[in-house]
Amino acid sequence: MLALHEVAPGVLVATSRVMQTTSTVVVEAGRALLIDPAWMPDELDALVASLRERGLTVAEGFATHAHHDHLLWHPEFGSVPRWASARTAELARLERDALVAALGAGFPAELVELMGRVDAGSPTFDVELVVHDGHAPGHTAVWLPELRVLVAGDMLSDVELPLPFWPDDVPAYERALDVLEPYARSARVVIPGHGNVGTDALARLEADRRYLADMRRVGESTDPRRANPGMAQEYERLRELLA
Numbered sequence: 001m002l003a004l005h006e007v008a009p010g011v012l013v014a015t016s017r018v019m020q021t022t023s024t025v026v027v028e029a030g031r032a033l034l035i036d037p038a039w040m041p042d043e044l045d046a047l048v049a050s051l052r053e054r055g056l057t058v059a060e061g062f063a064t065h066a067h068h069d070h071l072l073w074h075p076e077f078g079s080v081p082r083w084a085s086a087r088t089a090e091l092a093r094l095e096r097d098a099l100v101a102a103l104g105a106g107f108p109a110e111l112v113e114l115m116g117r118v119d120a121g122s123p124t125f126d127v128e129l130v131v132h133d134g135h136a137p138g139h140t141a142v143w144l145p146e147l148r149v150l151v152a153g154d155m156l157s158d159v160e161l162p163l164p165f166w167p168d169d170v171p172a173y174e175r176a177l178d179v180l181e182p183y184a185r186s187a188r189v190v191i192p193g194h195g196n197v198g199t200d201a202l203a204r205l206e207a208d209r210r211y212l213a214d215m216r217r218v219g220e221s222t223d224p225r226r227a228n229p230g231m232a233q234e235y236e237r238l239r240e241l242l243a
């Protein structure tokens, strides 16, 4: 089983061994909304077992954005509606070959087949979708208004630096932070796509703003996340592009 931790009433999070990728389960009346289930095939099998053990039936899925590690599914989650923003659904179709390639040659065919099969639309759960173009076009945060939980997708990470999408659209990322700010202000809990669940959504948002502003203005940043796996490379990439 993949350990599911309850981070708010009816909100469960599992964390992959790869890049601390999170899977989020929102439970309403025994029905589960599964957001970005990830990532390795054995972990998806384990998530099936964990949900079964808790007596949860997957009713719907949601993908926050069109990157390969956020579009996954497992046959035993069922053939239920899987939603995403219109732009995410479009990109999942248009960029399917590259997304499949990013999963690697050894990825099981049955999981490859199910990857990215999302439609434009909203879950029937009590959620508000917050669509912006930071990190990926059509990226969507899922806001749970009653619980004040922000499922941020690949934004507001405590371990990853801001990663503007190719060709490094920093202005889109900065606008996305503006869109997210009222939710971050109000959030009791923030669940990033990679990293640790926290109660510091606004502090994370301010750190991301500071990082991008420093990179733009002086071409460098002392953000401690630079020391995390893979981040030195991302830092240099952004620095060169902004130079």
Ligand SMILES: [Zn+2]
Pocket (backbone or CB within 6 Å): 065, 067, 070, 135, 136, 154
């Ligand atoms: Zn991503």
